[in-house]
Every structure is written in C-alpha cells, then in structure tokens.
Amino acid sequence: MKLATWNVNSLKVRLPHLLDWLAANPVDAICLQETKQQDADFPQAALQTAGYYSAFSGQKTYNGVAILSRTPLSEVQYGIPNFTDEQKRVIAATINGVRVVCVYIPNGQSLDSDKYQYKLKWLAALRDWLALEIKQYPNLALLGDYNIAPEDRDVYDPAGWAGNVLVSEPERAAFQSLLQLGLRDSYRLFEQADKSYSWWDYRMMAFRRNMGLRIDHVLVSEALAERCIGCVIDKAPRKLERPSDHTPVVAEMKTD
DNA sequence: ATGGCTTCATAGTGAAGA
Numbered sequence: 651m652k653l654a655t656w657n658v659n660s661l662k663v664r665l666p667h668l669l670d671w672l673a674a675n676p677v678d679a680i681c682l683q684e685t686k687q688q689d690a691d692f693p694q695a696a697l698q699t700a701g702y703y704s705a706f707s708g709q710k711t712y713n714g715v716a717i718l719s720r721t722p723l724s725e726v727q728y729g730i731p732n733f734t735d736e737q738k739r740v741i742a743a744t745i746n747g748v749r750v751v752c753v754y755i756p757n758g759q760s761l762d763s764d765k766y767q768y769k770l771k772w773l774a775a776l777r778d779w780l781a782l783e784i785k786q787y788p789n790l791a792l793l794g795d796y797n798i799a800p801e802d803r804d805v806y807d808p809a810g811w812a813g814n815v816l817v818s819e820p821e822r823a824a825f826q827s828l829l830q831l832g833l834r835d836s837y838r839l840f841e842q843a844d845k846s847y848s849w850w851d852y853r854m855m856a857f858r859r860n861m862g863l864r865i866d867h868v869l870v871s872e873a874l875a876e877r878c879i880g881c882v883i884d885k886a887p888r889k890l891e892r893p894s895d896h897t898p899v900v901a902e903m904k905t906d
Numbered sequence: 907a908t909g910g911c912t913t914c915a916t917a918g919t920g921a922a923g924a
Contacts, residue, residue, distance in 0.1 A: 710915095712923090814924095849924070855910095895911090
C-alpha cells in the first residue's frame with residue numbers, strides 16, 4: 651500500500667500535474683493540501699476518471715484539504731473534533747483498514763504573530779485528538795504539510811533559519827509530542843541522502859540551488875511502521891513548468 | 907536586502923504563503 655501527500659498550492663492550477671503524477675505513480679491514496687477551492691468546484695469527475703474516489707473539505711482562496719483513494723473512503727471526518735476552526739485544514743478517512751489523516755498545519759507567519767499562537771494551539775488540539783484516534787485505529791498515518799522542519803538536517807541553512815517560524819523550538823516540541831503518541835517519521839526509518847527537502851521557495855532560484863526545507867511528512871503508527879518498507883520524496887514535479895513549491899512524499903507499506 | 911515569486915483576489919497602500 652502506497653500513501654502519498656502533496657501540497658499542490660491550488661488544485662485548479664495543478665490539476666494537470668496531479669493527473670500526470672497519478673498516472674505515473676498510481677498510489678493507493680494521496681492527501682492534498684492547499685486546494686484553495688470551494689467544494690462545488692472540486693474536480694471530482696476528472697479524478698474519478700483517473701481512478702480515484704475523493705473526500706474533500708475546501709474553502710475560497712486559502713487552505714483546503716482532500717484525500718483521494720483507489721478504494722472507497724469510509725468514516726470521513728472533517729476538521730478536529732471539538733476544535734472550532736473556520737480554516738479547512740483537516741480531513742480524515744478510513745481506507746482498507748488504515749486511518750488516513752490529512753493535515754495542513756498552519757504556517758504561523760512569524761514568532762510574534764497571532765498566527766503563530768494559533769499554530770501552537772492548533773498543534774495541541776491535533777495531538778489531543780490523535781491520542782484518542784490512535785487508540786481507536788492502531789493502523790494510522792498522519793500525512794501532510796506540517797510547516798515544521800523537525801531537525802536542523804531538514805533545513806538548508808540552519809544558522810540562517812535559527813529562531814524562525816518553521817524551525818522554532820516550540821514548533822519542534824509540538825512535532826516531538828506527535829512522535830510521543832507512538833508515531834514514527836517514516837522518512838527517517840530509512841537511509842536517505844543528505845540535504846533532502848520537500849519544499850523550496852519560488853524565489854532566488856531556490857530549487858536549483860537546493861535551498862529547501864523538509865516540512866511535508868508521513869508519520870505512521872507503530873503497527874504501520876512495522877509494515878513500512880520505504881519512504882521517498884519525489885522531486886520530479888518540482889522541475890515542471892509552473893510547479894507547486896512542494897513535492898510529493900510517498901510511504902510504502904507491506905500488505906501482510 | 908523584508909526583497910526575490912506565485913496564488914487568488916480585486917483594481918489597494920494587496921494578502922498570504924514558507
């Protein structure tokens with residue numbers, strides 16, 4: 651079973667890239683972030699034609715998440731239960747016995763911003779909910795754009811980024827608190843090349859110079875980690891014309 | 907160097923992303 655995540659930065663603009671990528675990489679399910687589309691505009695028919703069922707939670711202009719799956723999705727959950735949030739950042743569904751949780755974690759903007767406080771509160775609510783969810787669903791995967799680079803090796807210039815949003819100590823502590831639930835960073839279960847990133851700024855030719863961050867992650871529960879046989883970042887779509895600034899991350903699980 | 911790029915929005919002195 652292959653599970654993927656991709657912040658597409660506008661599904662409307664990126665739909666051709668997504669369809670091409672799914673044709674070349676027929677994953678079992680993919681989590682999308684920053685669809686930036688109201689539900690009425692979601693390209694359900696085109697994705698169905700490509701072989702994918704979909705569940706989605708969108709809004710105008712900002713945010714928006716979706717899960718696509720080759721098999722039907724059940725027990726679809728929108729948002730974090732008991733956490734009021736206007737912003738569409740969470741959708742979860744059960745796929746072949748695996749609880750798939752798709753998140754677009756807030757960016758935070760800067761450490762002195764209200765958005766940073768919102769990010770930390772949001773992460774605490776996510777952790778509290780997942781603590782319950784993991785008990786109910788031992789096979790759980792948390793995929794998405796975390797907007798957190800967990801360690802300095804996930805940052806192209808750790809000294810330059812020190813103290814900045816995406817790498818600050820409270821954000822990294824929140825990431826660790828997710829691991830403390832029993833989740834594992836599937837990417838780090840395997841040998842990986844140095845300087846591996848999942849996002850590069852559009853400016854300053856950052857991709858060509860590999861000035862990136864690893865902020866898109868696939869975390870897996872212990873039961874899934876035992877079945878996990880690989881995790882890769884696919885840089886190919888970042889090289890296309892008019893790319894998303896993020897690239898897909900794909901984890902593969904052995905089916906017993 | 908607070909810009910550099912891209913998106914959606916509106917026609918701004920843009921806003922937000924990361």
